[in-house]
Amino acid sequence: MPVSNSEIIKNRAVVADDWTVLRLSEGDTADSVTIPAGKVILPLAVWQARRTELQGRTPLGVWLNSDAQADAIKDDLEQFEVIGINFPIFTDGRGYSIAFNLRTRYGYAGELRAIGDVLRDQLFYMQRVGFNAFAVRADKNIHDALKGLTDFSEKYQASWDEKTPLFRRVQRQPVTQD
């Protein structure tokens, strides 16, 4: 069943979204599911099953579930304009490592979109590991969620957004508190 949200957060702004995320319903198989026309983000299984049919189709997106590994698509990155990573539940943290590896290890530079159970209080961490787009869960206020991106102005450790840890970036000195 295709699901489409009309708005997402992208590059720190709420924008209209014309992509369709294809999710397999019960009874659908990767081999037989009808792929809608237009901008579609396919499940990894569909991409893998129908690669020959789909190669060269642009624009195209793919999404990985949290149990997948970044290396599953490491050789196909140039095929996709959007890569989605699904959070089946917001407490499933595997997507953070997938994102980090896609960005840093495999050099993916396009849109990296968090989909699924995407909530305000996780967005700060998500952007740090490389997500630049967020399909916030439909029942939540997306403008409110936007505030989650700016919870902190400093961070100790390096990740994808900040290539150097604090100790290499600034001169740190003791302060006395007033």
Add this chain to the structure above:
Amino acid sequence: MYRYDQYDHQIVKERVAQYRDQVRRRLSNELAEDEFRILRLQNGLYMQRHAYMLRIAVPYGLLSAPQVRKFAHIARKYDRGYGHFTTRQNIQFNWIKLEESPDILAELATVEMHAIQTSGNCIRNITSDELAGVAADEVIDPRPYAEILREWSTFHPEFAYLPRKFKIAINGSEEDRAATAVHDIGLAMARNPAGDIGFRVMVGGGMGRTPIIGSVIREFLPWQHALTYLEAILRVYNQHGRRDNIYKARIKILVKAIGAEEFARQVEAEWIDIKDGPGTLTVEELQRVAQYFTAPAYETLPATDTGFETRKAEDKAFANWIKRNVKAHKVAGYAAVILSLKKTGVPPGDLTADQLDFVADLSERYSFGEVRVTHEQNLVLADVKQSELFALWQEAKAQGLATPNIGLLTDIICCPGGDFCSLANAKSIPIAQAIAEKFDNIDFQHDIGDIELNISGCINACGHHHIGNIGILGVDKDGAEWYQVSIGGAQGNNTSIGKIIGPSFSAHQMPAVIERLLDVYVKQRTEDERFIDTVQRIGVAPFKEFVYATPILLDQPHGEDACV
């Protein structure tokens, strides 16, 4: 002791603001309880049996006097006048109101404290040796590395939603006082033959339902690579740790399932890309942090103080206290003092607000204003002059903090159990109290000598029962509270997991069970043999036989449970 700079202040301040808004959104129902639960846990706020409990981080167990005073203030203003020190070197308050929790965090921030990552499936507070920096057997001071790890793990974006909680301990002495073998990652500081500083890296230790001793996956990791190597471990665990079953989600299960060698191989493969990257530690950073852990202004003193020696010879009670509660110091004329939080009649690890204030004062007058928390739930004043030990002892005694029982039978490690914890199968504090009452006699305890008695109210093992020489575990049998006993567990360099001796006992039988175990020991011990050594030499069987040989009569009820 580490002091915040502007960045630490800023991060903690922003956390308070973030959390305050999360509480606001919860109270207005913008956040569902399921969504909020995870957020509050990462701020140390648990829903307990009676009320919310707040667990405050004490990084590697180090506190300043103003921080201890802040605890006293929190105990008075927001709780019922006391706090509870834990086996993770933290402090917990048991009677907290959700609405007030952001204010508590704001107050903590003023003394450079927080409750960040004291719970939840993230990297928890880093623990270490309470004698770090002063121990006579220290190889390398672990505190700067512990602080570097604290900063690195704080809000690590990739590892805030791990399969399960993640605990790191670091030790720098010959003797392991940080229970590194039962941590997700245990780091033992060492020098290689060339004299370089690094770590022996152990992974996959832990207690809980499946107690496992960690496996060494790297004999020597140069200190510069600490962060990148740990990052690699965490990344492998984050992606491959089980998430389908909460009981199998700890890293120990993954390491066991694939084997330590294969786990190490995967870590090395993950590490190869980030090794030598920007996460590599620099000498400058180590120096920046290490400058906070330099020695205080010690005086030049003789190795032994004559006044002190005379007092010790004359006053047996003082000598007993010295023998058990005072530890060797690497600086001549100084000693490290352990304040016992195990006075009979008081829940192990509990301290009242007045006592907290008192400890803060004491530390300022006798120990450069610093206090440490031990994982045995006691406190340490690490830098006391020998010549002042007598005066300190008298003051501490007047406040009930000088029971000469460190390492003895009544120095019991005990989780909050059924009195507070919603996961408990049984009470543990009343068991500790009943045992303490029965064996209150200090001469008897000194005769028994070194022994570790640890109690947990359920299999989660917050009271470290698996590594107690005697371990007591609360179990549920048909809705009633029972206690399973194990012996032969040990912490330290020869960490071992205790063996269960047989069917469980009722609460009122427990003091008698302990008595019987001690009887066997006293009969079987060779001269100077500790309880644990006797158990290791003769095995569990003689203990088991004697404990179960005849029924335990319930003629002497003990503790609250006795009347039910």
